[in-house]
Amino acid sequence: MTLKNKRIVLGVCGGIAAYKSILLLRLLKKEGAHVRVIMTKNAGYFVGPTTFEALSEKPVCMDLFEKTDDAAISHIKWADEADAVVVAPATANMIAKMANGLADDALSTFLLAVTTPVLVCPAMNTNMLLHPATQRNLETLRSDGFEVLETDFGKMACGTTGPGRLPDAEYILDRLKACLFSKDYEGKTVLVSAGPTREFIDPVRFISNPSSGKMGYAIARAAEQRGACVILVTGPTALEAPYHVEALPVDSARDMAKAVFENMDRADVIIKTAAVGDYRAKTQADQKIKKQNEELVLELVQNQDILKELGARKTRQFLVGFAAETRDLAANAGEKLKKKNLDIIVGNLVGSPDSGFQADTNKVTLFFKDGSSEALPLLGKDEVAHILLDRILEKNGN
Numbered sequence: 001m002t003l004k005n006k007r008i009v010l011g012v013c014g015g016i017a018a019y020k021s022i023l024l025l026r027l028l029k030k031e032g033a034h035v036r037v038i039m040t041k042n043a044g045y046f047v048g049p050t051t052f053e054a055l056s057e058k059p060v061c062m063d064l065f066e067k068t069d070d071a072a073i074s075h076i077k078w079a080d081e082a083d084a085v086v087v088a089p090a091t092a093n094m095i096a097k098m099a100n101g102l103a104d105d106a107l108s109t110f111l112l113a114v115t116t117p118v119l120v121c122p123a124m125n126t127n128m129l130l131h132p133a134t135q136r137n138l139e140t141l142r143s144d145g146f147e148v149l150e151t152d153f154g155k156m157a158c159g160t161t162g163p164g165r166l167p168d169a170e171y172i173l174d175r176l177k178a179c180l181f182s183k184d185y186e187g188k189t190v191l192v193s194a195g196p197t198r199e200f201i202d203p204v205r206f207i208s209n210p211s212s213g214k215m216g217y218a219i220a221r222a223a224e225q226r227g228a229c230v231i232l233v234t235g236p237t238a239l240e241a242p243y244h245v246e247a248l249p250v251d252s253a254r255d256m257a258k259a260v261f262e263n264m265d266r267a268d269v270i271i272k273t274a275a276v277g278d279y280r281a282k283t284q285a286d287q288k289i290k291k292q293n294e295e296l297v298l299e300l301v302q303n304q305d306i307l308k309e310l311g312a313r314k315t316r317q318f319l320v321g322f323a324a325e326t327r328d329l330a331a332n333a334g335e336k337l338k339k340k341n342l343d344i345i346v347g348n349l350v351g352s353p354d355s356g357f358q359a360d361t362n363k364v365t366l367f368f369k370d371g372s373s374e375a376l377p378l379l380g381k382d383e384v385a386h387i388l389l390d391r392i393l394e395k396n397g398n
């Protein structure tokens with residue numbers, strides 16, 4: 001969880017979408033962030049400070065001059081301490097103040113003092129948004145280094161349909177996390193394969209494995225958050241694709257191979273986390289196989305080894321494979337690394353409930369081409385993803 005113990009300031013302005021910032025606050029708290037809320041007086045017409053106080057477990061700042069324990073200079077103190085700031089919703093009024101450096105209330109004064117990343121989430125009536133003054137102000141914010149979210153298109157509370165809606169809290173949270181990362185993957189394309197494959201025996205049955213896709217999706221999300229252009233070739237999973245990645249859904253190992261080989265030339269880094277079926281049924285029945293004899297013998301044939309083929313075809317690509325083993329991890333992973341011409345192989349011993357398939361955590365060892373290795377402790381898959389991306393840059397000479 002990348003927001004764990006991070007100090008986040010949530011700025012809330014007087015817009016109809018102010019109620020959505022309550023949901024955002026709940027998500028931030030769920031991530032383990034320490035959240036302080038600064039709201040404008042006008043925001044108080046829409047949502048009361050008591051709700052934010054109860055959910056953030058901290059006093060809410062509404063008035064620059066209010067007398068609390070650290071009151072008089074709390075805007076400076078909070079600005080100094082914040083790891084990141086999110087203004088949601090940001091009204092046309094607040095955007096105009098920020099663009100012009102005005103500091104006439106607690107939130108605008110705080111925003112002038114803060115030096116950490118600020119995510120501005122505009123929300124307003126379509127005409128207000130499209131007004132040249134607002135557009136000019138948003139442009140100024142962008143060129144001043146603020147991260148400004150695009151609004152959603154849809155039906156507004158005022159009855160009009162168009163741009164201006166506040167995006168979902170989940171999306172705002174994801175973009176806030178992205179603000180915290182340096183964009184060290186900007187300009188790079190990362191191809192990730194994830195999830196299981198399905199080898200159909202007949203129209204209603206298939207051979208597969210318990211891969212959830214969580215590790216690959218975590219890598220795709222982390223790479224996108226660090227500025228990469230991400231292609232995610234994914235077998236069937238129950239997961240939502242991370243925001244802004246190009247998701248290419250596939251079923252069988254042959255589909256996966258086709259999608260991977262078609263896109264490999266675009267990639268600078270290829271990370272194969274997918275649990276690809278080694279075998280498929282020699283023939284796939286057109287109709288459902290009926291129950292007949294006590295025993296049914298299935299003839300299987302080998303699928304192409306995608307990783308090995310990538311190793312043979314790769315030119316400039318940095319190639320990372322995953323090895324799920326039930327024993328002799330170091331020996332098996334090391335052998336695969338050499339045989340398949342990989343740059344890194346990530347080995348994990350499957351079989352324990354907190355690591356490998358399905359789990360949200362993973363305990364892996366990274367084996368490098370130069371023969372060295374790095375055993376990581378049990379970590380969230382998001383954390384493993386970021387460490388792996390760090391090592392790829394280091395080993396790739398960046």
Ligand SMILES: Cc1cc2nc3c(=O)[nH]c(=O)nc-3n(C[C@H](O)[C@H](O)[C@H](O)COP(=O)(O)O)c2cc1C
Nearest residue numbers: 013014015016017040042043091092093094123124
């Ligand atoms: C019912 C109602 C809904 C409003 N919704 C919005 C809105 O969604 N976005 C916006 O920019 N202004 C909205 N306004 C106007 C702002 O509340 C107004 O510009 C106010 O000065 C903003 O103050 P603040 O930026 O200090 O919070 C709304 C006003 C009312 C009365």
